[in-house]
Amino acid sequence: MIRRAVIAFATFVLLAGPAAALQPPAGQAPAGQEGFVQIDELPKDQQLPAAPLLIAAYAFVWVALMAYLWSIWNRLGTVEAEMRSLEQRKRQRDGS
Amino acid sequence: MRKLFLPLTIVTAALFAYAPIAIANAPYESTMLLIQKIFYFHVPAWIAMYSALFVCGIASAIYLFKGRVEADRVAVAAGEIAVLFGLIGLVTGPLWGRKAWGVWWQWDARLTTALLLELILIAYLMVRKYGGPGSEKLAAGVALFGMVDSVFVYKSVDWWRTVHPKTSVVTSLGETAPAMMPAFALCAVAFVLLMTLLLMLRVKLAQQQATLNDMYLADEE
Numbered sequence: 001m002i003r004r005a006v007i008a009f010a011t012f013v014l015l016a017g018p019a020a021a022l023q024p025p026a027g028q029a030p031a032g033q034e035g036f037v038q039i040d041e042l043p044k045d046q047q048l049p050a051a052p053l054l055i056a057a058y059a060f061v062w063v064a065l066m067a068y069l070w071s072i073w074n075r076l077g078t079v080e081a082e083m084r085s086l087e088q089r090k091r092q093r094d095g096s
Numbered sequence: 097m098r099k100l101f102l103p104l105t106i107v108t109a110a111l112f113a114y115a116p117i118a119i120a121n122a123p124y125e126s127t128m129l130l131i132q133k134i135f136y137f138h139v140p141a142w143i144a145m146y147s148a149l150f151v152c153g154i155a156s157a158i159y160l161f162k163g164r165v166e167a168d169r170v171a172v173a174a175g176e177i178a179v180l181f182g183l184i185g186l187v188t189g190p191l192w193g194r195k196a197w198g199v200w201w202q203w204d205a206r207l208t209t210a211l212l213l214e215l216i217l218i219a220y221l222m223v224r225k226y227g228g229p230g231s232e233k234l235a236a237g238v239a240l241f242g243m244v245d246s247v248f249v250y251k252s253v254d255w256w257r258t259v260h261p262k263t264s265v266v267t268s269l270g271e272t273a274p275a276m277m278p279a280f281a282l283c284a285v286a287f288v289l290l291m292t293l294l295l296m297l298r299v300k301l302a303q304q305q306a307t308l309n310d311m312y313l314a315d316e317e
Contacts, residue, residue: 050130
């Protein structure tokens with residue numbers, strides 16, 4: 001039991017030194033993450049502006065809805081005009 | 097139905113007129129800030145899409161199993177409207193994602209299944225338009241398939257790992273962000289009412305087209 005404890009302690013001491021040496025200094029990012037910057041900490045000119053995307057989204061919604069509404073009115077108008085012309089043709093035929 | 101149209105139009109117009117004020121007054125989400133405001137039109141558009149899709153699916157089932165022609169007219173009208181709201185959802189989503197995720201599109205479970213659902217609905221309309229005589233029944237089957245598929249689209253964020261927020265973001269909004277709830281509820285009601293109005297108009301168009309076809313048949317005889 002004592003022998004095992006001594007081995008464990010010796011292993012810990014031997015590994016602790018290199019492990020501590022591998023740690024990055026305080027305040028420095030770990031390897032591979034040196035370039036990481038929080039998005040809100042980026043310089044203003046490198047930040048993606050939200051307003052144009054938001055305006056584009058809302059504008060698309062309105063344009064799509066209006067276009068569809070116009071398409072329904074247009075199709076409805078065409079069908080009704082065709083019905084009127086058909087009725088008129090029938091009336092003319094019945095009259096002659 | 098005709099009596100309901102005008103009051104519904106007035107209420108819907110009033111809701112959409114007030115929506116920008118409600119959205120502007122809603123608090124900013126702490127990490128996404130301004131871009132999160134797309135949420136107030138993006139999610140209601142999907143709610144309207146699912147509503148239209150369920151109308152289309154149920155009406156298709158009625159047509160398929162009971163043979164009611166009026167149900168088929170409702171189905172085609174709802175199918176077209178579901179495509180419209182699906183398109184709105186598919187365009188506003190990437191505009192939000194570009195800022196929130198840094199990419200326009202990600203081939204993950206939610207986005208991919210949503211795109212496939214939109215394609216199924218477009219296929220439904222194309223079968224109806226170009227399928228020739230008798231294609232209505234085939235299209236009705238496609239609509240039923242689309243309705244069932246919508247459950248997978250909705251639950252995809254809970255079943256698989258995706259970049260898209262889970263369904264709980266909306267279902268628990270009243271507890272997690274109660275200040276956002278009034279604007280969201282207003283927009284959701286406005287979109288569902290708008291979907292209903294468009295459906296009424298589109299059904300009227302389908303009825304008129306059917307009447308015109310009958311007139312042509314009578315004229316030929």
